Amino acid sequence: MIVPFFKYQGTGNDFILIDNRSRAFSSLTTEQIKHLCDRRFGIGADGLMLLNEKEGFDFEMKYYNADGNEGTMCGNGGRCIVKFAYHLGIHRNQYRFIAVDGPHDAEIDFDGTVSLKMMDVDKVIKERGDFILNTGSPHYIRPAIDVMNLDVFEKGRSIRYSKDYEQEGINVNFVEQVGDSDIIVRTYERGVEDETYSCGTGVTAAALTHYHNESGYNDVMVKTLGGTLEVEFDRTEEGRFENIWLSGPAERVFEGVLKL
Secondary structure, three states, X not given: OEEEEEEEEEOOEEEEEEEXXXXXXXXXXXXXXXXXXXXXXXXXXXXXXXXXXXXXXOEEEEEEEOOOOEOOOOHHHHHHHHHHHHHOOOOOOOEEEEEOOEEEEEEEOOOOOEEEEOOOEOOOEEEOOEEEEEOOOEEEEEEOOXXXXXXXXXXXXXXXXXXXXXXXXXXXXXXXXXOOOEEEEEEXXXXXXXXXXXXXXXXXXXXXXXXXXXXXXXEEEEEEOOXXXXXXXXXXXXXXXXXXXXXXXXXXXXXXXXEO
16 A cells, blocks of 8 residues: 655644545554654654545544554644645635544634644643643643753653553643743653653643633743744633634645555
């Protein structure tokens, strides 16, 4: 089977993208996807996505983790697949696509920045100073000091494989507040089982737990290893998070063809 592929990245979170509107590649196996994402023996990526046709939407996003298993929502992946759709000739003022966690809206600004509307968040669990919430994927948030010198792999892995999360897994984020509305985030991702340069749903979760207004509009700038993202949202008096937008760069790195 000959597979044309494209490589995209959003703040260093990189993905293999395949145009699957013909449904020719829906039979990719877990082992094939794992091989393609391997950084030594494959293309190398944090995940793989198929862009499928879907009635009532501009497209469907089908996401797989680097371990070959189908994943939950990926924020940076969602932004990259929107830019991929544009490069495929799907041009919209506002995109509407379907992912595993439901419908999403997205926009591409004049400078190429891609903004993605995330799912609303009703519930944030606070546990001994840490936070647990779902922004399309489950996230554990731990406030940190001097986060750039933290051993994210070891500390993140210890939480991800702890008794409560070993079976289902959870993404672990370490967050340092550096200003009234600025934070630094480093993330250990399940499915990749390592630190990634950036995680869109993790950045979103970190921003929601580090809001600066008790209610109303919030705008948080988030620095990751791979670059800066912006999260805007409304927080209600009841503590619900709505109108959440994740914004940042999404770029095509290269394209190629391989034989499976």
